[in-house]
Amino acid sequence: MSRIAPRLGPLEEGSGSRRLSDDPPESSPTGNESGGNTHQETWVDYDLDDRAPxxxxxxxxxxxxxxxxxxxxxxxxxxxxxxxxxxxxxxxxxxxxxxxxxxxxxxxxxxxxxxxxxxxxx
Incomplete structure (x- = not known):
């Protein structure tokens, strides 16, 4: 069974950190209102401790x-x-x-x- 970590969301105002989010990014095909071709944002949680070596x-x-x-x-x-x-x-x-x-x-x-x-x- 594979597990996908939650995506990091937008920068929190003034905090310098990102919040975890399960919502699609606004530029993803599911969040784009313009109907044009877009790509899905990719976020990496570099500080994640629960991962493989x-x-x-x-x-x-x-x-x-x-x-x-x-x-x-x-x-x-x-x-x-x-x-x-x-x-x-x-x-x-x-x-x-x-x-x-x-x-x-x-x-x-x-x-x-x-x-x-x-x-x-x-």
Missing amino acids: LLFISGGKDHLMPPAVIRSNAKKYRGSEALTDFYEFPERSHFTGVEPGWEQVADYALNWAVSHARAPRS
């Missing part, structure tokens, strides 16, 4: 999403008590998971996931 993998020679960008994305999760890790494969490109030698990346990710797995809550 998260591993960011980067290729050191990735010019599309350089390691600094991936590292910066990982740092956004610092406020969460849940585990967030970053690992860089220095000689790999943006296509690190599909280029020759991808097995090394897959093995690293699998070993990381297994070593950080936790039993499901009952």
Whole structure:
């Protein structure tokens, strides 16, 4: 059974924080009165403690999403008590998971996931 976390709502006036909301964003297809094509907003709760461990993998020679960008994305999760890790494969490109030698990346990710797995809550 999958569970979808509530979407973060608009910024609370003067608080600097977002409120949780189950209402669709106003720019979503269900909240748009103009009838035009729109996209649904996506919100990430970086501070969510009740989530699975998260591993960011980067290729050191990735010019599309350089390691600094991936590292910066990982740092956004610092406020969460849940585990967030970053690992860089220095000689790999943006296509690190599909280029020759991808097995090394897959093995690293699998070993990381297994070593950080936790039993499901009952």
